[in-house]
Amino acid sequence: MDVILDNFDLFWQGWLRTIQICFFALLGAVPLGILLAAARVSPVPSLRTLAGGWVTVLMSCPLTVVLFFMAFGLPEIGIKGSYFWFGTIGLALYSASFVCEALRSGINAVPTGQAEAARSIGLSFMPSLGLVILPQALRSSLPPLTNAIIYLIKNSAIVGAFGVGHDLFAVADTLTAARGLAALPVLAGVIAGYLLLVLPIGRLLSLIETKVAILR
Amino acid sequence: MTLFSKGAERTVDTFPAPRGDGETATEQAAALIQLRGVNKHFGPLHVLKDIDLDVAEGEVVVVIGPSGSGKSTLCRAINRLETVDSGTIELGGVPLAVEGKSLASHRADVGMVFQSFNLFAHMTVLENVTLGPIRVRKVPPAKARAQAMELLERVGVGQQAPKLPAQLSGGQQQRVAIARSLAMQPRVLLFDEPTSALDPEMVNEVLDVMTDLAQEGMTMVVVTHEMGFARKAADRVVFMADGAIVEQASPAEFFDNPRTSRAQDFLSKVLSH
Numbered sequence: 001m002d003v004i005l006d007n008f009d010l011f012w013q014g015w016l017r018t019i020q021i022c023f024f025a026l027l028g029a030v031p032l033g034i035l036l037a038a039a040r041v042s043p044v045p046s047l048r049t050l051a052g053g054w055v056t057v058l059m060s061c062p063l064t065v066v067l068f069f070m071a072f073g074l075p076e077i078g079i080k081g082s083y084f085w086f087g088t089i090g091l092a093l094y095s096a097s098f099v100c101e102a103l104r105s106g107i108n109a110v111p112t113g114q115a116e117a118a119r120s121i122g123l124s125f126m127p128s129l130g131l132v133i134l135p136q137a138l139r140s141s142l143p144p145l146t147n148a149i150i151y152l153i154k155n156s157a158i159v160g161a162f163g164v165g166h167d168l169f170a171v172a173d174t175l176t177a178a179r180g181l182a183a184l185p186v187l188a189g190v191i192a193g194y195l196l197l198v199l200p201i202g203r204l205l206s207l208i209e210t211k212v213a214i215l216r
Numbered sequence: 217m218t219l220f221s222k223g224a225e226r227t228v229d230t231f232p233a234p235r236g237d238g239e240t241a242t243e244q245a246a247a248l249i250q251l252r253g254v255n256k257h258f259g260p261l262h263v264l265k266d267i268d269l270d271v272a273e274g275e276v277v278v279v280i281g282p283s284g285s286g287k288s289t290l291c292r293a294i295n296r297l298e299t300v301d302s303g304t305i306e307l308g309g310v311p312l313a314v315e316g317k318s319l320a321s322h323r324a325d326v327g328m329v330f331q332s333f334n335l336f337a338h339m340t341v342l343e344n345v346t347l348g349p350i351r352v353r354k355v356p357p358a359k360a361r362a363q364a365m366e367l368l369e370r371v372g373v374g375q376q377a378p379k380l381p382a383q384l385s386g387g388q389q390q391r392v393a394i395a396r397s398l399a400m401q402p403r404v405l406l407f408d409e410p411t412s413a414l415d416p417e418m419v420n421e422v423l424d425v426m427t428d429l430a431q432e433g434m435t436m437v438v439v440t441h442e443m444g445f446a447r448k449a450a451d452r453v454v455f456m457a458d459g460a461i462v463e464q465a466s467p468a469e470f471f472d473n474p475r476t477s478r479a480q481d482f483l484s485k486v487l488s489h
Binding site for chain 2: 043113117119120121122131132135136
């Protein structure tokens, strides 16, 4: 316990850094995931193929490889940036495919009749999706979406390990390797830090889930 | 202004004379809906066989026939909820668009009432009815709500306006669905077995609304198993079997004196008790 209290400032900074990574990654992953899901169910075949290909590649690719691609592949073709942004954007791109699939499972759970009714009052594809399908899909997507968000939070540790540094997970490295402190209490502190992030978000999402449940 | 402006302008004597000759209405000058040589396959199954059908403005056409005869598919094809393999479908002389904005505007002009109601589950009854007018017809929201309330009152569910669809009975839901279609001021209303999913005691409340609409001159294509409704409200009965139109006649003619053995056989089964 002393280890954590003595280094509380370091833990706190790391925790904030992790939140920062997660926040920006989510900010990218959720809208992109919605776009991808929209493309995957769109009536335009080329869009469907493109989005399907994107999702397949990123879901099959280990996050570490995606991050390598961002950090070392992109600079080779002249795209430069900080590790923080490369890592965060890489995490966003990677997570977007999971957000997309979570949403798509929700879209598939909306009865076909809802889309037919939307079309039959003259709504075209985008308004049908935005006004009728997605609001209902979002609700049944919440459990898999919660998983995707929790994975994103945990994967931020890999981004942190990737030269971004100063995140919650990097605290463990700093304290044990550089300062020679015992690993167990330090790691316990790190775990507590992630729990403090994941638990409230899980609670919040399941609260939303019960609030917005649709009667059928 | 009347709520059913497009239908109410017409008078009863513009209705086409009932035909008993079993031929399609090619002689009709200005059919509102015109199908010519429409074919559709579901895999090896030929579900629509060379369908020719005209529906005049203000006409109420009831399509009956055994299950699997293609009547629902026919109804859905008029709205392009089912694509067809060949043939033409026209609304007011304009061929049905394949996709995009023009298809959407075609659908806005063609109301559809489904067997399973398909009310938007996450919206209140009122929102269900105003969505189309506000988003598609660009009616100002306040005006759309006033018109929607009037329609809901007309079909007898005004009290239910703030509720969610799941809180309503099947009959109430279907009447909301009819109001939702009417709110678009469609040129024609399609009904795809509107009472088949209802408990028996709720069938009549829906049929009464439909009968009123028919009498007001709304152009309607109704797929149904309700023979009483067909006899009472139809201008013409179209009998389908195995994907083809086998016989069409005025209700009196068709029910009292069916010409084909398929129709005689069908009627003997559905009217036996």
